[in-house]
Amino acid sequence: MQAVRTAAAARLAEMGWPTRRDEYWRWTDPATFAAEEVPESEAFRVERPIFSGMDKLRLVFTDGVFDAAASDDAALAGVEISRLANAPKWAVDAVGSLEAAGQKPVRRPLAALNTARATDGILVRVTGRATKPLHISYRQSSNTSDAILHHYIKLEPGAELTLLETGTAGARANLVMEVDVGEGARFHHIRPQGRSVGHRVVSAIFARVGAQAVFKSFTLSMNGRLTRNEAMIEIVGDNAVAHIAGAALGDGADDDFHHDDTVFITHGAVGCESRQVFKKVLRHGAVGVFQGKILVRNGAQKTDGYQISQALMLDDSCQFLAKPELEIYADDVKCSHGSTTGAIDETALFYLRSRGVPREEAVALLVLSFLADAIAEIDDETIAADILARLEEWLARHRG
Amino acid sequence: MNGDQEVRDGVDRETVDAVRNMGSYKYGWATDIETDYAPKGLNEDIVRLISSKNGEPEWMLEWRLTAYRRWVEMVEPSWAMLNYPVIDYQDQFYYAKPKSMTQKPQSLDEVDPKLLATYAKLGIPLKEQMLLAGVEGAEGVAADARRVAVDAVFDSVSVGTTFKKELAKAGVIFCSISDAIREHPELVKKYLGSVVPQSDNFFATLNSAVFSDGSFVYIPPGTKCPMELSTYFRINAENTGQFERTLIIADKGAYVSYLEGCTAPKRDIAQLHAAVVEIVILEDAEVKYSTVQNWYPGDENGLGGIYNFVTKRADCRGDRAKVMWTQVETGSAITWKYPSCILRGNESQGEFYSIAIANNYQQADTGTKMIHLGRDTRSRIVSKGISAGHAQNTYRGQVSMHPRAKNSRNYTQCDSLLIGDKCGAHTVPYIEVKNHSSRVEHEATTSKVDDDQLFYCRARGIGEEAAVALVVNGFCKDVLQALPMEFAMEAQALVAISLEGSVG
Numbered sequence: 001m002q003a004v005r006t007a008a009a010a011r012l013a014e015m016g017w018p019t020r021r022d023e024y025w026r027w028t029d030p031a032t033f034a035a036e037e038v039p040e041s042e043a044f045r046v047e048r049p050i051f052s053g054m055d056k057l058r059l060v061f062t063d064g065v066f067d068a069a070a071s072d073d074a075a076l077a078g079v080e081i082s083r084l085a086n087a088p089k090w091a092v093d094a095v096g097s098l099e100a101a102g103q104k105p106v107r108r109p110l111a112a113l114n115t116a117r118a119t120d121g122i123l124v125r126v127t128g129r130a131t132k133p134l135h136i137s138y139r140q141s142s143n144t145s146d147a148i149l150h151h152y153i154k155l156e157p158g159a160e161l162t163l164l165e166t167g168t169a170g171a172r173a174n175l176v177m178e179v180d181v182g183e184g185a186r187f188h189h190i191r192p193q194g195r196s197v198g199h200r201v202v203s204a205i206f207a208r209v210g211a212q213a214v215f216k217s218f219t220l221s222m223n224g225r226l227t228r229n230e231a232m233i234e235i236v237g238d239n240a241v242a243h244i245a246g247a248a249l250g251d252g253a254d255d256d257f258h259h260d261d262t263v264f265i266t267h268g269a270v271g272c273e274s275r276q277v278f279k280k281v282l283r284h285g286a287v288g289v290f291q292g293k294i295l296v297r298n299g300a301q302k303t304d305g306y307q308i309s310q311a312l313m314l315d316d317s318c319q320f321l322a323k324p325e326l327e328i329y330a331d332d333v334k335c336s337h338g339s340t341t342g343a344i345d346e347t348a349l350f351y352l353r354s355r356g357v358p359r360e361e362a363v364a365l366l367v368l369s370f371l372a373d374a375i376a377e378i379d380d381e382t383i384a385a386d387i388l389a390r391l392e393e394w395l396a397r398h399r400g
Numbered sequence: 401m402n403g404d405q406e407v408r409d410g411v412d413r414e415t416v417d418a419v420r421n422m423g424s425y426k427y428g429w430a431t432d433i434e435t436d437y438a439p440k441g442l443n444e445d446i447v448r449l450i451s452s453k454n455g456e457p458e459w460m461l462e463w464r465l466t467a468y469r470r471w472v473e474m475v476e477p478s479w480a481m482l483n484y485p486v487i488d489y490q491d492q493f494y495y496a497k498p499k500s501m502t503q504k505p506q507s508l509d510e511v512d513p514k515l516l517a518t519y520a521k522l523g524i525p526l527k528e529q530m531l532l533a534g535v536e537g538a539e540g541v542a543a544d545a546r547r548v549a550v551d552a553v554f555d556s557v558s559v560g561t562t563f564k565k566e567l568a569k570a571g572v573i574f575c576s577i578s579d580a581i582r583e584h585p586e587l588v589k590k591y592l593g594s595v596v597p598q599s600d601n602f603f604a605t606l607n608s609a610v611f612s613d614g615s616f617v618y619i620p621p622g623t624k625c626p627m628e629l630s631t632y633f634r635i636n637a638e639n640t641g642q643f644e645r646t647l648i649i650a651d652k653g654a655y656v657s658y659l660e661g662c663t664a665p666k667r668d669i670a671q672l673h674a675a676v677v678e679i680v681i682l683e684d685a686e687v688k689y690s691t692v693q694n695w696y697p698g699d700e701n702g703l704g705g706i707y708n709f710v711t712k713r714a715d716c717r718g719d720r721a722k723v724m725w726t727q728v729e730t731g732s733a734i735t736w737k738y739p740s741c742i743l744r745g746n747e748s749q750g751e752f753y754s755i756a757i758a759n760n761y762q763q764a765d766t767g768t769k770m771i772h773l774g775r776d777t778r779s780r781i782v783s784k785g786i787s788a789g790h791a792q793n794t795y796r797g798q799v800s801m802h803p804r805a806k807n808s809r810n811y812t813q814c815d816s817l818l819i820g821d822k823c824g825a826h827t828v829p830y831i832e833v834k835n836h837s838s839r840v841e842h843e844a845t846t847s848k849v850d851d852d853q854l855f856y857c858r859a860r861g862i863g864e865e866a867a868v869a870l871v872v873n874g875f876c877k878d879v880l881q882a883l884p885m886e887f888a889m890e891a892q893a894l895v896a897i898s899l900e901g902s903v904g
Contacts, residue, residue: 023479298821313836316803326827326844327481331818335844339831341801342839 001087004096008115011100015107024106027289027321028228028260033110033174033202041171041198041225043140050166050192050386056135063140064119064147064170070139078128079161084121084150091123095152098178098206102232106264111204111230114176118150126159126185138167140196145170151177155185157210162380163187168194168201168224175203181213183237189217190383192390193224197255200226211237211269218378220387221248221259222394228260235300238269245277245377249367249391251398252285252317260289261309267300276307279374281367282318283398293325294337300330307337312344312370314363364395425696425731428666431518435555435637436502438495444468447609450495450556454578454612457585463598467608470599477602480765481794481826484670484707484734492672494610496555496637508560515559519552522663524632526552526560548628548659549574553644555637556612563627570626572656573618577645580616587618591649595678595715595742603674603709603736607643611676614644619654619685628657633675635664635695635706641672648678650685652718657688663731664696667704670733671696674709683718683745688726695731702761702790705733712739716748719774723749729756729766738796740769743777743805750779758791758823767797767829772805772838781812787823794826801838808838815844 018030032039059081060070066083074081082088087095096115102108124134136151147170155161159182169175181187193201201224209215221227233242242265250257265274280288290309311320324337344366352362368391375391378384438449447468451461476487500512508516508526519526549563551574558576567574573584581588598608615631635642650656664671673695679687689712698705708731714723725739735758741750752768770779779799787793795814816825833840 301821311833313833316806316836318834318836320831320833322829322831322842324827324829324831324842324844326816327824328816328818328826329824331821331823337827337842337844339829339842340840341831341833343836 001084001092001095005116007100008096008112011103012109012112012116015103015109015112018109024262024291028226028258030110032172032200032226033228038144038146038172039200040143041196041200042143043171044168044194044196050390051135051164051383054133054382056133056164058135058137059122060137060139061120061147061149061169063142063145064149064173066120067139076134077131078126078159079130079134080125080127082123084118084123087123090125090154091152094154094180095123095150095178098180098208099176099204101234102206108204108230110174110202111176111206114148114150114174114204117148118176119148121150121152124151124153124161126153126155126161129160130162133162133164135164135166138165138169138173138194140168140170140194140199143171145172147173147175149173149175153177153179153187155181155187157182158184160186161188163189165189165191166194168196168199171199173199173201173203175201177203177205179205179207179215181207181209181215183210184212185210186214187216188379190378190387191218192220192387193222193227195223197223198225200224202228202230204230204232207231207233207242209233209235209237209240209242211240213237213240215240215242216377216379217244218374219246220390221246222250222390223254223257224259225256226258228262230262232264233274234266234268235272235274236268239271240269241273243275243277243377245275245374247279247371247374247391248288249281249394250286250288251283253283257286258289259287260291262291264293264295265305267294267296267303267305269300271302272300273304274306275377276309277374277377278309279371280311280320281314281370282311282320283314285317287319288321290322290324290339292323292337293327294335296328296330296333296335298329301332303330303333303335305333305335308373309339310370311341312367313341314344360399364399367395368392425666427522427663427694428696430665431514431636433512433514433636434499436497436499437493437637437640440493441490442492442494442610446494450610450612453495453497454581456578456581459589460581463593464609467598467605471602471605471609474599474602474605480736480796481792481828482734482736482763482765484763487672487707493637493640494643495612496640497557498554501557501559505560508562511560515554518554518634518636519559519632522632522634524550524552524661526550526562548630551576551615551631553613553615553631553633555635555640555642558613558615567626571620571623572625573616574629575616577611577614577616577647580647584616584618587649588616588647591678591680592647595680595713596676596711601711604676604711607645607674607676607711611643611645614646614675616646617648617656617658619650619656621651622653624654625656628659630659630661633660633662635671635673638667639669639671641674643673644675646675646677648687648689649680650682650687652682653684654682655686658690660689660691661694663694664706666696666699670698670704671706673706675711677710677712679714679723681714681716681718681721681723684720685718686722687714688724689714689739690726692728693731693735697731697762698733698760700760700789702733705762706731707734708732708737710737712737713742714740714750715742716745716750719745719747721745721748724751724753725768726753727755729754729764732764733762735764735766737766738768740771741779742771742773743779744773746774747776748774749777752781752783754783756784756793757786758788758793760789760791762791764792765794765796767795769798770800770810772801772808772810775804775806775808777805777808779810781810781814783814785814785816785825786819787816787825788819790822792824792826794828796828798830798832799840799842800832801834801840803834806835806837810840812842813844
């Protein structure tokens with residue numbers, strides 16, 4: 001593993017730190033992610049557990065370190081789990097490889113930093129259909145913890161896994177997950193990010209999706225001073241499916257709220273489908289950023305690529321900054337993108353109010369309907385119901 | 401493109417043929433004429449030489465030198481999706497003037513017949529009374545009702561301007577920018593560089609230092625310009641860059657429609673063109689600016705062609721000011737062009753309609769910027785890109801709603817069509833919204849041009865493709881028909897091409 005870390009450190013040294021002058025950092029300041037000193041953030045201690053009614057295998061990381069006492073026994077049929085420090089043979093050449101490949105054409109120094117300096121992480125090899133979801137639960141106890149976690153998930157052909165990722169990993173967190181979805185395998189990822197209002201997190205998913213495989217990822221963000229969620233998804237096999245969705249609700253009154261989704265989906269095979277669905281609800285000076293790209297390589301015919309980014313602004317102090325990109329080198333494709341920004345639809349609000357719905361409730365209803373397309377990307381109904389409950393709690397807390 | 405290539409569903413044969421035929425460039429001949437060149441290369445002395453050749457006052461020279469000194473320190477931008485060999489800025493001529501223009505002709509009658517013949521051959525006869533003789537007015541409009549005043553620019557100099565006297569009667573100033581610097585210094589001083597500052601970007605700064613000629617327009621308050629104005633740019637000399645500068649001022653309540661055309665001979669070596677167009681629009685004024693850009697695109701193997709780096713910007717300074725850019729981009733080997741609107745005045749409006757067609761090895765990176773600063777401002781962007789052969793076509797645009805731009809609205813639609821599997825089509829929009837009462841919509845699908853209009857058409861039995869064509873053509877038509885001579889027909893044909901097959 002030391003060789004992997006050294007190679008990543010060399011990549012980082014060659015690239016240099018990210019700056020506002022980088023094309024994909026123009027709207028988000030990377031300075032605090034790279035700073036030597038961790039900006040302080042108070043841990044949120046009374047977070048109500050999510051997905052508590054589900055049977056799952058839970059692995060806990062506190063301030064970026066595996067917490068064996070709080071975790072379940074890592075035994076699950078068809079799933080091999082080990083820690084980054086005890087990398088099994090299959091993982092030695094794999095760890096860091098998708099991150100390294102994902103450095104082109106846009107450099108991602110913070111991901112290289114992660115590979116070089118990861119404090120911990122898990123390596124998962126799925127050989128069959130996992131009978132229950134794997135749950136990575138993050139906890140923050142220190143106000144200055146700096147969690148750098150690196151996970152690698154490998155799904156062998158035909159394997160299936162649902163991965164839940166919850167909580168705040170640290171006052172500052174740098175999370176990288178590499179996912180190799182083999183032929184015909186299915187990977188579902190659900191990520192409600194933590195509730196401590198002041199935390200800063202930069203995350204990156206590097207995925208490789210094989211033929212007939214399915215990759216699906218959904219993220220819910222409702223807090224965090226600064227969040228940057230990156231995803232680099234490379235579709236390499238024919239007839240594969242990759243969906244990535246996100247719902248972010250930000251209230252700048254809690255603390256600053258700056259939320260950035262940066263997504264690159266590359267179609268390198270024939271007959272594949274991709275969807276990017278990102279919705280942001282902003283109030284009190286919250287800032288939302290979306291940078292999404294669909295790249296269709298030459299020869300990736302019959303591609304169906306779709307991307308939507310929308311912001312709902314609840315008051316006048318918010319900002320939404322979007323760069324929805326298409327880069328297409330094949331002619332027989334169907335690619336589209338849309339991006340809209342605006343306030344609550346006054347006509348819809350009037351309709352609800354004229355039927356006796358109080359204003360606050362009407363707004364909450366319209367916010368939920370605005371987010372519906374993103375929530376619909378969650379296949380599992382139990383999971384979707386839990387996510388919806390979280391949303392309703394947020395709306396109840398942020399009225400008026 | 402391969403002649404027997406299979407045409408895919410949704411793109412009809414006519415569209416493919418029409419685009420393919422664009423490979424035959426009609427304006428590729430050169431005029432054999434004696435030309436005076438400035439020495440090759442670029443330095444302060446060349447800037448001084450251009451200034452003195454134009455008989456400029458000292459303040460203008462200083463302005464140029466300031467720009468030159470800034471340019472020397474600037475780096476050529478590389479963010480566009482364009483791939484071209486490094487340009488050697490010292491291996492160019494920056495000034496080329498036909499010898500016969502050494503003594504500036506007092507009237508069009510004195511202009512070298514060879515030059516007049518060149519423009520006649522291009523379909524731009526520089527004669528007032530028969531300007532459109534032999535060209536049928538569209539839809540039966542009498543030819544004399546569609547008069548267009550022309551400023552003809554040949555390499556580095558303006559050859560002549562038609563209808564000057566008649567325009568002067570209405571108070572309209574239409575002349576070459578070099579004449580304006582001498583004759584209307586107060587206007588030039590006030591407005592030159594006020595929309596595109598001297599050191600705005602690498603290419604605009606280069607232009608500020610070495611621009612040789614271009615057009616100047618001033619429309620006085622409350623005046624509707626009695627005819628359309630047009631500038632025709634022709635590059636003839638080899639190895640010579642053209643750097644024209646256009647300044648248009650529409651005073652309060654004024655209106656003008658301005659047309660621009662350009663062509664160049666076929667040459668194996670790429671030529672540089674870096675222009676700046678500045679438009680100032682005051683309260684209640686309106687400017688329509690239409691371009692048919694038909695510079696030599698290079699041959700089917702990508703040899704030669706014009707490298708076209710253009711900065712065009714309109715500043716809606718007053719309330720209710722309005723600007724409309726329409727561009728039909730068919731030429732140039734490289735296009736780097738983003739006609740922009742600064743919507744400063746309250747209730748001001750900006751519109752951008754673009755058709756960009758790239759064939760063979762052409763590369764186009766073009767789009768617009770809509771900067772909303774005033775409240776209740778409106779903007780609309782409709783961009784159609786067609787790529788064929790090995791071409792790369794990129795829409796790059798920015799829509800920015802500032803915090804003060806309350807209740808503003810933007811609608812953007814970008815459609816791309818690829819013909820063949822060797823080309824590329826890309827969309828790079830930047831959207832920045834900083835207030836919540838504004839609405840911004842961006843889409844790159846053809847299913848929602850304008851739902852109401854589309855629904856109206858569909859409800860009357862018109863198919864989706866025809867309905868979209870009707871809607872888009874509806875708002876393009878006025879502008880496209882206003883283009884002079886065969887350009888109108890050509891541009892209309894191009895619009896039809898761009899729509900066919902782009903739906904569904």
